[in-house]
Amino acid sequence: MPKHRVIYFNARGGAEPSRLVLSAAGVDFEDVRFTREEWEIEKRTGKYPFGQLPCLDTDGEMLSQSRAIARYLANEYGLAGKTNLEKAKVDMLNDTFGDLLQGIAKIHFEKDEGKKAELQLEYDKKVATTLAALEKMLIANNGGDGFLVGDGVSLADLAFFAQMECNLSSAADLLDTYPKLKALNARVAGSQHCSMA
Numbered sequence: 001m002p003k004h005r006v007i008y009f010n011a012r013g014g015a016e017p018s019r020l021v022l023s024a025a026g027v028d029f030e031d032v033r034f035t036r037e038e039w040e041i042e043k044r045t046g047k048y049p050f051g052q053l054p055c056l057d058t059d060g061e062m063l064s065q066s067r068a069i070a071r072y073l074a075n076e077y078g079l080a081g082k083t084n085l086e087k088a089k090v091d092m093l094n095d096t097f098g099d100l101l102q103g104i105a106k107i108h109f110e111k112d113e114g115k116k117a118e119l120q121l122e123y124d125k126k127v128a129t130t131l132a133a134l135e136k137m138l139i140a141n142n143g144g145d146g147f148l149v150g151d152g153v154s155l156a157d158l159a160f161f162a163q164m165e166c167n168l169s170s171a172a173d174l175l176d177t178y179p180k181l182k183a184l185n186a187r188v189a190g191s192q193h194c195s196m197a
C-alpha cells in the first residue's frame with residue numbers, strides 16, 4: 001500500500017476533497033497541517049513543486065494542484081467514475097467546485113469593501129446557477145435519489161460535500177430550495193464516506 005501524506009493548512013480548503021476520497025476509500029494517510037509560520041520555512045526547502053499547498057506526497061513523489069491531486073486519488077481508489085464519460089463528468093464537477101472555492105478565496109482576500117460586496121453578489125449568483133444546474137443533473141441521474149455521476153459515490157459527490165461545508169457555513173439555508181441536493185448532502189454526510197468532516 002503506498003503511503004500518502006496530504007499536506008495543507010489547518011483548514012478544509014483545497015485539500016478536503018482529497019482527504020475525503022482517502023477516507024471514503026478506507027485508506028490510511030497522514031493529514032499534515034502546517035501553521036502559516038511552519039509553511040514559510042517549509043516552502044523554502046524546494047520540496048513543493050510550485051511553492052503552494054495543497055500537495056500530496058506519495059512515497060516521496062510530490063504532486064501539486066488540489067484538483068489534480070483529488071482526481072489522481074479518485075482514480076487510484078475507484079472513485080473517479082467507471083467509464084471515460086463518467087470520468088469526464090466527475091472531472092467537470094470537481095473543477096466546478098474548484099471554481100466555487102476560488103470565488104470564496106477571491107472575496108476573502110479583497111481589501112476594498114465596495115469591490116468585496118460586488119464580488120459577493122456575483123458569487124451568490126454563480127452559486128445559485130450552479131446549484132440549479134446540479135439539481136437538474138442529479139434528477140436526470142436515476143431520479144435524483146442516488147449520486148451525481150453513475151450509480152455510486154464518486155469524487156463528484158465528495159467534492160460537492162466539501163464545497164457545501166464552506167458555503168453552508170455562511171448561508172445555512174442555501175440548499176433549502178434544492179431538495180435533491182440537500183438530501184444528497186445529508187446522505188454523503190451520514191455515510192462513512194465523510195468520516196473526516
Ligand SMILES: N[C@@H](CCC(=O)N[C@@H](CS)C(=O)NCC(=O)O)C(=O)O
Nearest residue numbers: 013014051052053054064065066067
Ligand atoms: N490552483 C492551486 C491554488 C493553490 C493555492 O492558491 N494555495 C494557497 C493556499 S489555498 C497557498 O499555498 N498559499 C500560500 C503560498 O502561496 O505561500 C490549487 O488548487 O492547488
